[in-house]
Amino acid sequence: MRTFSSFAIVLSAAVLLAACSSTKLDDKNAPVESRATTGTTDGADPRAVNTVNAGSDPLNDPQGILSKRSVYFDYDSYSVKEEFRSVVEAHAKYLNSHKDRKVIIQGNTDDRGGTEYNLALGQKRAEAVRKALVLLGVSDAQVEAVSFGKEKPKALGSDEAAWAENRRADIAYQ
Amino acid sequence: MTMRMMKNSRTLPLGFRRLTGIALTVAGIAMAPASHAELRFEISGVGASQIPVAIASFPGEEGAPQQITNIIRADLTRSGVFKLIDNSDSLSDSSAINYNDWKGRGANALAVGSVQRLADGRFDVRYRLFDTIKASQLSALSFGSQPQLIRLTAHKIADDIYEKLTGIPGIFSTRIAYVTRSGKEYRLEVADADGEGVQVALRSNEPIISPAWSPDGGKVAYVSFEAKKPVIYIQNLVTRQRTLVANFKGSNSAPAWAPDGSRLAVALTRDGLTQVYIINADGSGLRRLTNTAGIDTEPRFSPDGNYIYFTSDRSGGPQIYKVSPNGGEAQRVTFGGSYNISPRISPDGKTLAFISRREGKFQLYALDLTNGQEQRLSDTVKDESPSFSPNGKYIMYATESGRRGSLAIVSTDGRIKQRLTTQVGDVREPTWGPFMK
Numbered sequence: 179m180r181t182f183s184s185f186a187i188v189l190s191a192a193v194l195l196a197a198c199s200s201t202k203l204d205d206k207n208a209p210v211e212s213r214a215t216t217g218t219t220d221g222a223d224p225r226a227v228n229t230v231n232a233g234s235d236p237l238n239d240p241q242g243i244l245s246k247r248s249v250y251f252d253y254d255s256y257s258v259k260e261e262f263r264s265v266v267e268a269h270a271k272y273l274n275s276h277k278d279r280k281v282i283i284q285g286n287t288d289d290r291g292g293t294e295y296n297l298a299l300g301q302k303r304a305e306a307v308r309k310a311l312v313l314l315g316v317s318d319a320q321v322e323a324v325s326f327g328k329e330k331p332k333a334l335g336s337d338e339a340a341w342a343e344n345r346r347a348d349i350a351y352q
Numbered sequence: 353m354t355m356r357m358m359k360n361s362r363t364l365p366l367g368f369r370r371l372t373g374i375a376l377t378v379a380g381i382a383m384a385p386a387s388h389a390e391l392r393f394e395i396s397g398v399g400a401s402q403i404p405v406a407i408a409s410f411p412g413e414e415g416a417p418q419q420i421t422n423i424i425r426a427d428l429t430r431s432g433v434f435k436l437i438d439n440s441d442s443l444s445d446s447s448a449i450n451y452n453d454w455k456g457r458g459a460n461a462l463a464v465g466s467v468q469r470l471a472d473g474r475f476d477v478r479y480r481l482f483d484t485i486k487a488s489q490l491s492a493l494s495f496g497s498q499p500q501l502i503r504l505t506a507h508k509i510a511d512d513i514y515e516k517l518t519g520i521p522g523i524f525s526t527r528i529a530y531v532t533r534s535g536k537e538y539r540l541e542v543a544d545a546d547g548e549g550v551q552v553a554l555r556s557n558e559p560i561i562s563p564a565w566s567p568d569g570g571k572v573a574y575v576s577f578e579a580k581k582p583v584i585y586i587q588n589l590v591t592r593q594r595t596l597v598a599n600f601k602g603s604n605s606a607p608a609w610a611p612d613g614s615r616l617a618v619a620l621t622r623d624g625l626t627q628v629y630i631i632n633a634d635g636s637g638l639r640r641l642t643n644t645a646g647i648d649t650e651p652r653f654s655p656d657g658n659y660i661y662f663t664s665d666r667s668g669g670p671q672i673y674k675v676s677p678n679g680g681e682a683q684r685v686t687f688g689g690s691y692n693i694s695p696r697i698s699p700d701g702k703t704l705a706f707i708s709r710r711e712g713k714f715q716l717y718a719l720d721l722t723n724g725q726e727q728r729l730s731d732t733v734k735d736e737s738p739s740f741s742p743n744g745k746y747i748m749y750a751t752e753s754g755r756r757g758s759l760a761i762v763s764t765d766g767r768i769k770q771r772l773t774t775q776v777g778d779v780r781e782p783t784w785g786p787f788m789k
Contacts, residue, residue, distance in 0.1 A: 298626035329559035
């Protein structure tokens with residue numbers, strides 16, 4: 179079911195992209211058509227100009243969903259929560275359309291427990307994100323899951339807020 | 353003597369600290385008031401019985417870079433199994449011994465010796481050990497020691513005294529390795545078993561974990577994150593040569609040496625979640641050992657090489673299992689508590705040290721594999737990474753004091769406790785080196 183809905187989102191996004199490019203073609207042809215009225219009957223402004231930056235990468239858009247690179251996990255949990263599905267799907271879509279790009283998924287844990295066992299638990303989180311990406315069509319060669327365990331905490335401190343911040347997998351583009 | 357010892361301990365990066373005030377009081381009652389000064393920074397418990405021994409000063413030792421008898425006395429005191437008989441005597445290896453006098457002072461054994469600078473710059477160190485009850489010589493050794501090896505010579509004399517009086521090899525001349533973190537710098541350091549004589553083996557801006565001494569004592573395997581992921585290296589401590597052992601896709605961690613040093617057991621994620629593999633020390637001949645859909649990690653060879661102990665979550669939470677290095681069915685070893693990790697087997701193969709989480713505390717436990725008896729060995733609550741001394745009498749482990757990582761040592765009977773701290777930063781991931789020739 180999850181896979182199906184993810185594909186549906188990928189598909190609808192692809193349709194949107196296709197629609198955008200056909201609009202641009204229409205714009206090129208626009209001066210050829212002459213009309214008596216200013217403006218259009220459907221309310222769209224035919225004189226609007228929207229910039230396309232050649233070579234711009236949606237990955238670098240600080241407002242875009244691809245700017246979200248962290249997936250957070252519940253205590254003692256190693257499955258991707260529903261609220262992070264859209265982030266994972268956006269990265270899957272990007273990686274599917276940019277076969278030259280690679281990511282490393284870095285799993286992390288809070289600081290309670292042993293070094294090596296936490297490394298294995300961090301791997302479990304990274305692997306959950308890796309598997310989700312692969313299920314969404316991302317090639318195995320584009321994604322590697324590794325663990326930092328409890329060795330590289332983002333939040334220092336021994337309270338629930340710090341622990342929650344460190345129960346995390348980061349998507350790092352290479 | 354005491355003043356010099358204290359001064360030395362301040363100027364060196366690591367020093368032993370007492371563990372708790374309560375333990376100090378216990379030790380204070382058991383030991384003579386004259387020994388109070390020595391208690392201040394070292395021991396926090398005593399053995400079931402203490403052997404009273406006198407170490408006379410060695411004539412000529414003030415000419416050596418370190419005071420040999422100070423190091424011997426500190427070693428013996430720290431071990432917890434000796435009661436040092438205070439004395440201001442200076443006796444050489446050729447002095448006549450008044451056995452009755454020393455017996456009257458309460459000493460069952462007496463060590464004497466001499467230190468003489470040789471023409472080539474070395475020091476001729478001689479020592480003799482006497483049994484004052486039987487009025488007989490127990491041991492006599494002499495060393496031609498380079499000036500920089502005077503400390504090692506002193507530790508070797510302490511080892512000999514320990515062995516002659518207890519029947520168990522001493523570990524004062526062995527070394528430990530551990531990881532320090534100060535600011536952004538991680539260091540793999542090597543020190544004498546008393547925490548002194550620190551040398552840096554590896555410096556990095558990324559974490560270093562799970563160091564493991566090779567059985568010959570010349571190399572350390574470890575996991576470095578310098579490539580932004582865990583990768584296993586072996587480093588030759590003398591030549592600095594590093595061998596990349598495992599850098600497979602995913603994480604590579606938890607190296608453990610086979611007793612003959614030819615192979616390692618490692619934890620890899622190249623096929624999914626963390627599983628145990630065997631690999632040759634040169635990185636060739638990879639073979640998968642465990643095969644579960646969960647976590648199998650922290651492999652350790654038993655000293656006879658017949659088993660690999662490891663941590664697995666196949667029953668839900670982490671528990672310790674053992675399996676033949678050739679594969680086959682794994683047998684569960686720990687059953688008490690729901691979180692048991694970091695298996696370490698004593699050199700005689702009879703005791704399993706591990707970390708158990710009970711009521712939210714992570715503490716060091718020992719399981720007697722011959723009768724299933726379990727004993728908690730630590731009073732601290734964030735314990736990790738146990739490591740047996742090569743004579744099996746002590747376990748060093750990482751813990752936390754004042755929010756900083758520190759090392760602690762406990763005797764396997766739980767009676768003697770010591771603490772090692774650094775002056776700045778954290779110290780963790782200890783591994784106790786083997787006996788060396």
